[in-house]
Amino acid sequence: MAHDFPALKNDLLLRAARGEPVERVPVWIMRQAGRYLPEFRELRSKHDFFTICQTPELAAEITLQPIRRFDLDAAIIFSDILVIPQALGMTVEMRPGVGPVLPQPLESPSDMKKLLTPVNVNEQLGYVFKALTLTRQKLAGKVPLIGFSGAPWTLMGYMIEGGGSKTMSKAKAWLYQHPQSSRDLLKLITDVVVDYLIEQVAAGAQLLQVFESNAEYLGPDLFKEFALPCIRDICSRVKAGVKARNLGDIPMTIFAKGAHYALKEISESGYDVMGIDWTVDPLVAREAVSGKKITLQGNFDPCGLYAPPEEIQRQVKTMVEKFGKSQYIANLGHGIYPDMKPEHAEVFINAVHSH
Numbered sequence: 001m002a003h004d005f006p007a008l009k010n011d012l013l014l015r016a017a018r019g020e021p022v023e024r025v026p027v028w029i030m031r032q033a034g035r036y037l038p039e040f041r042e043l044r045s046k047h048d049f050f051t052i053c054q055t056p057e058l059a060a061e062i063t064l065q066p067i068r069r070f071d072l073d074a075a076i077i078f079s080d081i082l083v084i085p086q087a088l089g090m091t092v093e094m095r096p097g098v099g100p101v102l103p104q105p106l107e108s109p110s111d112m113k114k115l116l117t118p119v120n121v122n123e124q125l126g127y128v129f130k131a132l133t134l135t136r137q138k139l140a141g142k143v144p145l146i147g148f149s150g151a152p153w154t155l156m157g158y159m160i161e162g163g164g165s166k167t168m169s170k171a172k173a174w175l176y177q178h179p180q181s182s183r184d185l186l187k188l189i190t191d192v193v194v195d196y197l198i199e200q201v202a203a204g205a206q207l208l209q210v211f212e213s214n215a216e217y218l219g220p221d222l223f224k225e226f227a228l229p230c231i232r233d234i235c236s237r238v239k240a241g242v243k244a245r246n247l248g249d250i251p252m253t254i255f256a257k258g259a260h261y262a263l264k265e266i267s268e269s270g271y272d273v274m275g276i277d278w279t280v281d282p283l284v285a286r287e288a289v290s291g292k293k294i295t296l297q298g299n300f301d302p303c304g305l306y307a308p309p310e311e312i313q314r315q316v317k318t319m320v321e322k323f324g325k326s327q328y329i330a331n332l333g334h335g336i337y338p339d340m341k342p343e344h345a346e347v348f349i350n351a352v353h354s355h
């Protein structure tokens, strides 16, 4: 089923992702739709988080909120990485002020039997595809629409810890104590992520980002043994699946937060774009990928947006100069914080555009 979508007017993001020349650096912000926007808080006060994700009209409305307010070069579909554990049959609650909670986490490998596999993504996650299609229509070609998924290790972390964690020690204990079960779990998640991302493209996503937000808890050895093979597998299988369905060539971004120890390996894992967090100097990242056809994305310190406007402008200038204006997508080095003033996000976006 091919959709008939309005023609894209601003393709800066897609061109930068493919390494093609751009007249100016594209910019978007991770978590650009969310709690720092009063219009989000207003809508969120009336609806439960996952009800919003599951209601295409509401998800589309929130996706469009930052696009109306700012001169952004991309929209990212409003959803969460934890819809995959839900699709596998796990309960996920979003508790205000706490974040996601999975009240019945996987406590031992035998709990994997409780997961509902195989997942039929159209049945379990069809609401995300409907939200993407509706949002793409409503965007009317203004900017491209990004789809996303959590990466397997990051999702495994939430499924075992039962929520966010300061150490990921329970999930890491699995890697050390139950390496084969860990691989089985990661494989099971990888299979869902692959189907989920291919179907997002069919529904209208124009670029896909894979969030490996929990890479920071691993080191080079665990990352290479457990996380990286899944990251590679997802890219090659999604690209092949998208091609097989005549959906065109879709750029893919990998953002492995905290994986400064594996920049070279990540840049060779098949993705078009590599996101980096603020702890890596842009010059170090460029050096790690020199000679390769890969675009870099990032990496302004989210806390840098607390600075006065002139200081944000000064730091953006330094960032853009260090990355260079080609093969580059400007973003923060992680999601924007809920207490950020929207005006400071605007200063950041406009500062990128002034270069």
Ligand SMILES: Cc1c2[nH]c(c1CCC(=O)O)Cc1[nH]c(c(CCC(=O)O)c1C)Cc1[nH]c(c(CCC(=O)O)c1C)Cc1[nH]c(c(CCC(=O)O)c1C)C2
Residues within 6 Å of the ligand: 029, 030, 031, 032, 033, 034, 035, 044, 049, 076, 077, 078, 079, 080, 081, 082, 094, 095, 096, 097, 098, 099, 100, 148, 163, 164, 165, 211, 213, 257, 335
């Ligand atoms: C891409 C995305 C995500 N969540 C949301 C979006 C869509 C909004 C956007 O980017 O514009 C909405 C999104 N997701 C959430 C919110 C706030 C919930 C609320 O309104 O109560 C919003 C707007 C809730 C959420 N969901 C999650 C957390 C982190 C918890 C922790 O580990 O301590 C939290 C707080 C899990 C999550 N969710 C996501 C990640 C990967 C990015 C990252 O590293 O930040 C992760 C780790 C991804």
